Amino acid sequence: MSPAGRPQVSLRQVEKVFTPPGRKGASVQALGPLDLELFNGEFFAVVGPSGCGKTTLLELVAGLSVATSGDVEFEGRPIAGKILQGVGVVFQEDASFPWLTVTDNIGFGLGKLRLSAEERRDRVESALAMMGLTAFAHSYPAQLSGGMRQRVCIARTLVMQPRLILLDEPFGALDQQTRLLMGDELLNLWRKTGATVFLITHALDEAAMLADRIGVMSARPGCIIDVVETGWPKDRDSRIVQEDRFGTITARLWRSLRAESMRAIGYQGVKA
Amino acid sequence: MKPAAIWRTAFLGALVALLEVLCLTGRIDKLTMQPPHQIIIDLLRMLSAGTLNLAILKTLANSFLAFGLAMVTGTAAALVLHRLRAVRDALDPLFATYYAIPVFAFYPLLIILFGLGDTPEIFIGFMLAVVAVIVSVLSGIDRIPRVLLKTARVHQLSTWETARRVTLPCIAPYILTGAKLALAYALIGVIGAEFIMSSSGMGYEISFAYMNFDNATMYPLILLIVLASVGINMVLGRWERLLMVRRGLA
Numbered sequence A: 001m002s003p004a005g006r007p008q009v010s011l012r013q014v015e016k017v018f019t020p021p022g023r024k025g026a027s028v029q030a031l032g033p034l035d036l037e038l039f040n041g042e043f044f045a046v047v048g049p050s051g052c053g054k055t056t057l058l059e060l061v062a063g064l065s066v067a068t069s070g071d072v073e074f075e076g077r078p079i080a081g082k083i084l085q086g087v088g089v090v091f092q093e094d095a096s097f098p099w100l101t102v103t104d105n106i107g108f109g110l111g112k113l114r115l116s117a118e119e120r121r122d123r124v125e126s127a128l129a130m131m132g133l134t135a136f137a138h139s140y141p142a143q144l145s146g147g148m149r150q151r152v153c154i155a156r157t158l159v160m161q162p163r164l165i166l167l168d169e170p171f172g173a174l175d176q177q178t179r180l181l182m183g184d185e186l187l188n189l190w191r192k193t194g195a196t197v198f199l200i201t202h203a204l205d206e207a208a209m210l211a212d213r214i215g216v217m218s219a220r221p222g223c224i225i226d227v228v229e230t231g232w233p234k235d236r237d238s239r240i241v242q243e244d245r246f247g248t249i250t251a252r253l254w255r256s257l258r259a260e261s262m263r264a265i266g267y268q269g270v271k272a
Numbered sequence B: 001m002k003p004a005a006i007w008r009t010a011f012l013g014a015l016v017a018l019l020e021v022l023c024l025t026g027r028i029d030k031l032t033m034q035p036p037h038q039i040i041i042d043l044l045r046m047l048s049a050g051t052l053n054l055a056i057l058k059t060l061a062n063s064f065l066a067f068g069l070a071m072v073t074g075t076a077a078a079l080v081l082h083r084l085r086a087v088r089d090a091l092d093p094l095f096a097t098y099y100a101i102p103v104f105a106f107y108p109l110l111i112i113l114f115g116l117g118d119t120p121e122i123f124i125g126f127m128l129a130v131v132a133v134i135v136s137v138l139s140g141i142d143r144i145p146r147v148l149l150k151t152a153r154v155h156q157l158s159t160w161e162t163a164r165r166v167t168l169p170c171i172a173p174y175i176l177t178g179a180k181l182a183l184a185y186a187l188i189g190v191i192g193a194e195f196i197m198s199s200s201g202m203g204y205e206i207s208f209a210y211m212n213f214d215n216a217t218m219y220p221l222i223l224l225i226v227l228a229s230v231g232i233n234m235v236l237g238r239w240e241r242l243l244m245v246r247r248g249l250a
């Protein structure tokens, strides 16, 4: 898919600087200046070395924090720290509510959308089924594995039917096989909902397999240093990892990232 | 029952049995204390005669009022204090030293302020209990994972909705911890106040019985207070445990 038309999300010259409270200690430039455009219905992945500002970027787009400078827009409207309807977020940490059952967790946000009881139940039930959680509908998060809890959070976001889904390393807690399957699930859901997906990951193969476009971030302060178009067909699934192109894409990502990753961990490098 | 619970019950049972033996053999004379089984008989007789029911009712009602006020005010105060960083920083050391102050020393002052009657008694119970609630609720709020609050924001909850749907349920175990303490403090405050200056209530009846060597009234009343406070505490403890188990914390 090649990006066309007006972007759904656009960031222009965005910077984020964290200033410690009371101005004690040095301030940290976490991000930018960074430009980024996301187009309706595309699957965009971001890879970058640890601590480069990926979560910071996601929180700016989500409206959870405000850029120090630059503009962030969603569907032509400035975000500026305001959470907008139509944006769903799955966080890096476990965000399930431990006092609610799986069903109540998933339905958490539905009370806000004036839906009929029937519609509400339908949405929760289909999200349970899609995430393979039907058997655990009445369990509490403490009875689930970390990966299942993450699925609860994904389901809670899905039932809101957002037009833009932001995911922050949602599969970080999963083993490799489950990651591949969850990746397939995410692709299915992306096709079914038509939503724009913005996925942060530290796994290059995950980005290469799932995304239409992949933004590569530099070490902190994070900037987009490369955007790779994968050119996969829309009906792809995890079996594309066998294709030669998959290797080519992953290799290109690694080429862009290697130096940055070394910079991020302060590694001097081996002599070439 | 877990082994620890069995040992605990056995220990308490042994203490009571020892007391029984000491009383029956005359090591503890009748003027000092009756044997435990007699206390129970006296308690049942006292309750069925009903002469002290009004006093019992008054004390329990006042204690619950003090407890309830402390729970509501303490929780609300903690929620507000958490948002007012500067005020909280200023007050924190006071909370830490609060229980070093003998609130009862101010009782005469309270009587001047509120007059004789129930108000100063409830006030003392409330004052003793409220800080325990504030301290536990604050420590609960401090431990709310930030990501849950972010989730509330993403779902566009208002401040009030966030408090009701995220903050309060999240800190429920801490509220219950506070409630267990608050209950004990409210009873101590109310009964203690009745002891010092009052003409009604269980505290007053106990001290009256004491002055008149009326062991048949004094010990059953003491036993009743112990039973009431331990009973309610156990219910709160059960509830707390249920929440902890549900969250995989126990």
Ligand SMILES: Nc1ncnc2c1ncn2[C@@H]1O[C@H](COP(=O)(O)OP(=O)(O)OP(=O)(O)O)[C@@H](O)[C@H]1O
Pocket: A018, A019, A028, A029, A030, A048, A049, A050, A051, A052, A053, A054, A055, A056, A057, A092, A202, A220
């Ligand atoms: N609230 C904050 N206050 C101060 N510094 C912060 C804050 N949040 C993030 N930072 C700093 O900004 C930088 C980027 O953090 P961020 O969490 O966005 O990285 P990340 O790419 O998501 O890392 P990871 O891969 O480990 O999740 C880090 O150096 C971090 O220390």
Ligand SMILES: [Mg+2]
Pocket: A054, A055, A056, A092, A168
């Ligand atoms: Mg992160």
